[in-house]
Amino acid sequence: MTTPSAERGQWSSRVGFILAAAGSAIGLGNIWRFPYITGQNGGAAFVVIYLLCVVLICLPYLLAELVLGRHTQKNPVGAIRLLRPGSPWIGVGVLCVLTGVGILSYYAVIAGWTFGYIFKNLLFAHLDFGHFVASPWIVVPLFAVFLGLTMWVVFGGVEQGIERWSKVLMPLLVLLMAVLIVRSVTLPGAEKGLAFYLKPDFSKVTPGVVMAALGQAFFSLSLGMGAMITYGSYLSRREDVVASGAYVALFDTLVALMAGFMIFPAVFATGHDPASGPRLVFVVLPEIFQTLPLGGLLGALFFLLLSIAALTSTISLLEVVVAYFVDERRWSRKRSVWVVGVLTFLIGLPSALSQGTVEGLTRMDWLVGEEGFLGQHDFLSIMDALWGNLALALGALLLSVFIGWVWGAEKAAQELQQGSQISPGLLRIWQVFIRYICPVVILIILVNVLRGYLG
Numbered sequence: 070m071t072t073p074s075a076e077r078g079q080w081s082s083r084v085g086f087i088l089a090a091a092g093s094a095i096g097l098g099n100i101w102r103f104p105y106i107t108g109q110n111g112g113a114a115f116v117v118i119y120l121l122c123v124v125l126i127c128l129p130y131l132l133a134e135l136v137l138g139r140h141t142q143k144n145p146v147g148a149i150r151l152l153r154p155g156s157p158w159i160g161v162g163v164l165c166v167l168t169g170v171g172i173l174s175y176y177a178v179i180a181g182w183t184f185g186y187i188f189k190n191l192l193f194a195h196l197d198f199g200h201f202v203a204s205p206w207i208v209v210p211l212f213a214v215f216l217g218l219t220m221w222v223v224f225g226g227v228e229q230g231i232e233r234w235s236k237v238l239m240p241l242l243v244l245l246m247a248v249l250i251v252r253s254v255t256l257p258g259a260e261k262g263l264a265f266y267l268k269p270d271f272s273k274v275t276p277g278v279v280m281a282a283l284g285q286a287f288f289s290l291s292l293g294m295g296a297m298i299t300y301g302s303y304l305s306r307r308e309d310v311v312a313s314g315a316y317v318a319l320f321d322t323l324v325a326l327m328a329g330f331m332i333f334p335a336v337f338a339t340g341h342d343p344a345s346g347p348r349l350v351f352v353v354l355p356e357i358f359q360t361l362p363l364g365g366l367l368g369a370l371f372f373l374l375l376s377i378a379a380l381t382s383t384i385s386l387l388e389v390v391v392a393y394f395v396d397e398r399r400w401s402r403k404r405s406v407w408v409v410g411v412l413t414f415l416i417g418l419p420s421a422l423s424q425g426t427v428e429g430l431t432r433m434d435w436l437v438g439e440e441g442f443l444g445q446h447d448f449l450s451i452m453d454a455l456w457g458n459l460a461l462a463l464g465a466l467l468l469s470v471f472i473g474w475v476w477g478a479e480k481a482a483q484e485l486q487q488g489s490q491i492s493p494g495l496l497r498i499w500q501v502f503i504r505y506i507c508p509v510v511i512l513i514i515l516v517n518v519l520r521g522y523l524g
């Protein structure tokens with residue numbers, strides 16, 4: 070292993086990188102967000118559009134972020150500054166860093182719920198979700214603990230911190246999901262859920278649905294805010310970016326699809342509304358566990374593993390922001406982690422209090438009107454729509470223009486080729502995607518949504 074600088078570090082192996090990048094990608098986005106967004110957007114037709122977005126937009130774009138990172142060996146701001154010093158493009162890097170803080174602020178709140186559910190399953194099975202999330206004395210400490218855990222891991226630096234966590238536990242999570250799928254699809258009434266999830270009805274598709282699918286694909290793969298630039302920057306030139314990136318996209322998509330099979334049959338079997346929003350997974354899963362022997366224990370184990378999946382994602386969110394301060398501002402790792410962590414806590418507080426604790430945050434119609442912001446009404450969901458959806462799509466649009474046109478698709482393609490066996494034909498196709506298809510499609514979707522929103 071070669072270490073560029075003591076404060077930066079590098080992955081010790083290819084497998085280490087794939088697991089860490091998959092660890093960033095696989096998280097609450099797959100298991101909490103994918104089912105609820107699918108439920109809100111009508112089911113199977115949304116899933117089809119989601120898969121198209123992953124293959125046609127996200128996969129080529131993921132490779133672009135990785136090569137930009139590997140080429141420059143820097144965080145998003147540093148990467149852009151190195152290639153175009155003093156240009157306004159640096160603003161895109163700044164957008165990435167801000168998006169990192171924005172997403173982390175509410176993501177760690179949900180991760181805190183997940184963490185709390187370990188104990189709830191064991192000790193307070195009767196406590197219902199509505200009460201749980203509306204209790205500030207429960208959710209705020211959980212949020213703080215989760216953010217603290219993330220800070221603690223990021224203190225440790227790349228190698229010891231991130232890799233160690235990713236290696237053993239993700240396969241265990243997938244195994245447990247497989248058990249839950251078997252239980253869910255064999256519940257009486259499960260067929261309706263399978264039909265909802267698998268039989269597309271394209272008449273339900275609106276610009277909003279397409280935007281939700283694209284945003285979810287970016288969110289799930291940790292794209293559009295430079296996480297993969299930063300992770301790519303810890304990658305050596307000998308590594309095959311194409312194969313590694315494809316594995317990451319494949320694993321991430323499989324886990325999301327599994328989450329759908331786990332949730333929807335049970336949603337219909339237990340008579341819940343698939344469109345019930347962020348609470349969906351938290352109310353449906355415990356009902357599945359109730360039907361299983363040792364359900365309380367299995368439930369606790371599941372939420373423990375999900376907390377760890379969330380942790381490998383929050384680590385990457387914080388890592389982007391910290392890498393910026395370490396590389397660009399020459400702060401120590403420790404100081405960066407403290408400053409960013411405390412700031413994120415303050416920004417996340419309103420999200421933690423927006424699920425029934427504070428009325429003005431729970432229904433923000435006073436600010437966003439009756440229709441809501443992209444259909445969302447509470448502070449947490451609005452933050453999610455703003456940062457986890459719009460900002461990621463905008464970031465990806467600007468970064469693909471930067472990589473395809475400003476840095477240049479040929480140079481990026483040369484970097485992509487290093488260490489990989491990609492054929493010249495595929496390489497040319499990739500250049501077309503990064504220059505034309507990715508930015509144009511994202512732009513069309515964004516414009517359509519904003520036109521609808523602005524009336």
Ligand code: PFF
Nearest residue numbers: 094096097098288289291296
């Ligand atoms: N991809 C993560 C998930 O699916 O849970 C969330 C995420 C992590 C989004 C890192 C963006 C990011 F940069």
